[in-house]
Amino acid sequence: MELSDYIRILRKNWLVIVATTLIGIATAAGYSLTRTPMYEASSRVFVSTQAGGTVQELQQGGSFALQRVGTYVQLAESPLVLNPVIAELDLGGTADSLAAQVSASSPLNSFLIDISVEDADPVLAANLANAIAASLTTAVESIEMRDEQTASPVQLSRVKDALPQANPVSPNVPLNLALGALVGLAAGLGIAVLRAVLDIKVRNARDVEALTDRPLIGAIPFDPKARERPLILEADPHNSRSEAFRTLRTNLQFLEMDGGHSFVVTSSLPSEGKSTTTINLALALADAGKRVALLDCDLRKPKVSEYLNIEGGAGLTDVLIGRARVADVMFPWGKRPLYVLPSGKIPPNPSELLGSKQMGQLLDALSKEFDVVLCDAPPLLPVTDAAILSRSTSGSIVIVAAGRTTTHQLNGALDALETVGGKVAGLVLTMVPTRGPDAYGYGYGYGGYGTYTTSQSATPPPAPAPAPPRARRSRRSAEPARQMTREPEESNLLP
Known part of the structure; x- marks a missing residue:
């Protein structure tokens, strides 16, 4: 097929293409309007170690803390950290249901841990993020403490408090509409090409x-x-x-x-x-x-x-x-x-x-x-x-x-x-x-x-x-x- 053939197909099926594109946009708009707005709040924790004053000791402490960061990220979504938060805020749910709202991550080769929480209530999302950060700090100190007389070599400090957000993170209406338009356009083009391939009538x-x-x-x-x-x-x-x-x-x-x-x-x-x-x-x-x-x-x-x-x-x-x-x-x-x-x-x-x-x-x-x-x-x-x-x-x-x-x-x-x-x-x-x-x-x-x-x-x-x-x-x-x-x-x- 030549370029003129494709242009003829587009001219012949432009109504179908426009219709499917509008249907895609309408579907995306309907989906976005029926979703509950979700707000995200994030808190940040810094991981440090109690090491000596020499350069070698500082290097060893840094390496030790960096190795522990990945473990603490996974620990932030565990019942050990989330159950105290549920009890403190009187949420009435389970640790698994709360874990679905929580995501913890750490930048590569970084001592920072970001804790994000999504919830329909922006204030509750901020309170949950701050409470989880505090519970993670307590849990790490408890786990890393060798005995009652020796302090934990690792210390977590909250360096950023979560604040309620004014704009929801989902549904992302502009993105959904753009995706709906693209899917509808692709469907329309597919239908147009399929009609041209299956058309057995002599037209020109x-x-x-x-x-x-x-x-x-x-x-x-x-x-x-x-x-x-x-x-x-x-x-x-x-x-x-x-x-x-x-x-x-x-x-x-x-x-x-x-x-x-x-x-x-x-x-x-x-x-x-x-x-x-x-x-x-x-x-x-x-x-x-x-x-x-x-x-x-x-x-x-x-x-x-x-x-x-x-x-x-x-x-x-x-x-x-x-x-x-x-x-x-x-x-x-x-x-x-x-x-x-x-x-x-x-x-x-x-x-x-x-x-x-x-x-x-x-x-x-x-x-x-x-x-x-x-x-x-x-x-x-x-x-x-x-x-x-x-x-x-x-x-x-x-x-x-x-x-x-x-x-x-x-x-x-x-x-x-x-x-x-x-x-x-x-x-x-x-x-x-x-x-x-x-x-x-x-x-x-x-x-x-x-x-x-x-x-x-x-x-x-x-x-x-x-x-x-x-x-x-x-x-x-x-x-x-x-x-x-x-x-x-x-x-x-x-x-």
Whole structure:
């Protein structure tokens, strides 16, 4: 993974990271508020020996005292020292319970012993520290005394009295909040990375490039109103989604497909924008002056006639079984050089019809009459129609819905095409977010470029060419369409 990938993960999961961090801070705050404040008081004792006046005696006494310091530290937390303190202050507890509040320590190579006591009452903590220091002094003198006539060679002197403290030592609220924030942040980052690792959906162009070496020839931005206006080039020609289809048109023209120009448009699963992409691509090609044949080869759930608002009762199935001629069922649509062949009635054997010899002959004939032939085919994973049809076309255009199609589904679709020997011309990413970490880079606008119209397309329209056969007019068809085309010779198409 590159740095940009980590940045994308952070941008994508920043809400989770912020939420876990706030939860960590709230947990630490709750813990701190429910703890009883504890106050600490410390007293200090100095250990000395009663040695002679010579240097050697002083050195021996110092060494003896230094050896004893470690023992006295442990003795400060023993019942021998704590029981008299309990009796003196009338605490009513045991030596073990009091020892849990006491800590004794000595700096390295030092004759000092620090006695610290924690308690909810700051005054009691100070009294306990002073009382323990005094009890330790008495206990050491009693232990080190050789007999009743000889004084103890070790003497403990209290050099610092414990005083009540105004501020508690625990809970340490700032420290707890900082730790809570760090733990929450770490948990959020862990969740973000885990989600990225376990995410198997195709979300951006990099995910597509990691799965296949076939080119990504287009990226169509997500449009929340796509269901209301599926033909975006008709509804809003200046929309960024419309421009994306024009970009797809340009990229498609640069594909090297052995001189062929017939494509089957399919996807892994339904609802990935296959039919709308096919139709809008056909419109974009027709706007550039290309003569386009649009075939609805989805003989299971046809959508082309519904989106284009044309009669679809007779069409491709009638041609394939010899019931009708192409000239009788192919419709010109609008004022563009675009002609549509609906699916016709749904047959009981779609795969057999699409893989028949008649279908191959039909595609060959249409390829000679039109600049581009687009076939809207069913998804690849549920049925084999598109894979079978791909053998008769120049290549397949696979639609991938960003955030919906999984890597397994896309791999399965590509494998289905490769199994039958079909060529993958390219992939088109649809429903791409226009904002956020997975955005493809839309939203440039056209404010500085003037008004865009289809007549200003970068590709000039070619000279008029023979049009496909005259047929029944659709409700969207207009009389000018007849005026701008001429009827082709029927011998060029299948009977």
